[in-house]
Amino acid sequence: MHDIRLVRDDPAGFDAALARRGVAPQAAALLQLDEHRRATIAEAQAAQAQRNELSRAIGQAKAAKDDARADVLMRDVAALKERLPALEGEEQRLGAALDDALAAIPNLPLADVPGGADEDGNVLEHERGRKPAFAFAVREHDAIGPALGLDFETGVAIAGARFTLVRGAAARLARALGQFGLDVLTREHGYEEVVPPLLVRREAVFGVGQLPKFEEDLFKTTDGRYLISTSEVSLTNIVREKILSADELPLRFTALTPCFRSEAGAAGRDTRGFIRQHQFDKAEMVSIVAPDRSEAEHERMTAAAEGVLTRLELPFRRMKLCTGDMGFSAARTYDLEVWLPGQDRYREISSCSTCTDFQARRMNARYRPAGEKGTRFVHTLNGSGLVVGRMLVAILENYQQEDGGVAVPSVLQPYLGGLNRLEPKG
CATH class of the missing domain: 1.10.287.40 (Serine-tRNA synthetase, tRNA binding domain)
Structure with missing residues (x-):
């Protein structure tokens, strides 16, 4: 706003x-x-x-x-x-x-955001990690996954296109990833864990900028509530209609929740596999800060997301999105893209944005600076700490083995009872 x-x-x-x-x-x-x-x-x-x-x-x-x-x-x-x-x-x-x-007007881009009409205008900031080398023909995750528990056919039979049933070894890996992501964000980066509502009122969705423009991308219930597309919606609205003291800032929240998206604008895109689903789990990060801290907080948040990828030993790169590729509420966005050897390309796995006071104005979220009578709008930031589905895809492709098994990253092994390899069935 x-x-x-x-x-x-x-x-x-x-x-x-x-x-x-x-x-x-x-x-x-x-x-x-x-x-x-x-x-x-x-x-x-x-x-x-x-x-x-x-x-x-x-x-x-x-x-x-x-x-x-x-x-x-x-x-x-x-x-x-x-x-x-x-x-x-x-x-x-x-x-x-x-x-x-x-x-109805999107946020204004910050001065350092590069110009451009679409993803071709995004700018590489840096690359991290080493791409794996294979002595065999690499496969994409949708070829590796079924033997490990990614059941695409049953998911479609139960719920329709863009749903997958995850079972067995893949389900255990997904659970481990979610727990690992929460532990890193809470223990190492100071985010407060939250279990938020998955159904929210219209005002909450409006507050983060998803309404009215993106209504077709959301699932709506018969009583007028919306299923969250990301826990950013619930977490950011924690400060809706509040006046915080300066001492309360910064606030940092994280939640591992299911997310629901209609993918109305993605017809024909990523219809195979586990990349673009109507339902997926994600550990989200949200920060509420004073305006003079939002620049540093954006770097801090993005570094936290990068740390998750680094700990999992996955090669990735950071891209600064151009003006034509940013989300509606963002003033600046960094995308982290993970290397997928099966696809022979980088794919987005995390997006970290500063929204300045754009969302705060829609939510009327303010704070009172120390020694001042008046109030100011806070700045809000959000980022993907760990998207379970896409991270699972990245591990399947980067840790695949010739016999169809998948090695387990060392940091995840404690979450799997010491298991160091997922065995394919049949």
Whole structure:
């Protein structure tokens, strides 16, 4: 959500920032709405002041026994009484229209975000880890997985396309990954573990910027709630409508939850395998910080996600997303892409974004700086600590063995009772 004062102060700059995201100019239309709303407010205030003045004059006329003047003044007051509700209704209508218009505009990119129309404009920041070498023909995860418990056919039979039944060795590995991710984030990086609601109200989804624009990407229940697409929704809304003290910041939350996505805009993409599912588990990170800490927090959060990949000894790279590839609420995003030897390419496995005060304005989440009477909006950040499904894919492909087995990364072995290899069935 944007501050209309920013548009008033620098309409050209606002439109220029939107142009970097490929969005048409919005300032003129916003300012026209704003001016009409402010004029209506001024007119309503003037009418109310006139009504108050006339009411005093009526009292004076009656005290002076001037009934004729009192009658005229009372007719004028009655006319104002009829006019004021219309002005107040127009003010509310224009305010709602302005809010709706502002809510439909994506966040402005930070100055260091590279320009670009799509993923081809993303910029490599660094690469980490060594790509594995194989003495046999490598396979993709969907060829390795069935013998280990990735049951694509039964998942589809039970629930339809983009659902997979995970059982046996693959299920144990998935459970180990989730537990490992939570342990790293809580014990090593200070995130507070949360078990949040998976069903949330519309206001919560609006608060993080997924509504109204992305409604078709969400699953909605018959009572008007939404299944979370990521626990970012629940975790960020912990501070909704709150005024925090400066001493409470930073707040860092993590949760391992199922996530649900309709994948409405992904028709035909990644229909094979376990990459793009309607339901998946993810350990999310959310940070709530003072504005002067958001830059450092973005680096800290991304480093935490990188640490998970490093501990699992998976090769990856960090990409800074360009303006055309960022999410709606993001001001800057780093994507971590893991190497998948079966596909012979890097694929996104984590995304870490700073949203500045964009989400906080939608949620009215503020803090009071020490020694100040006024409040300011907090800054919010979110990132994928560990996406279980995609991480499982990465391990299957990077740790595959010629006989169809898969070696278990050393850091996961304690979570599997010391098991160092997943054995294929049949």
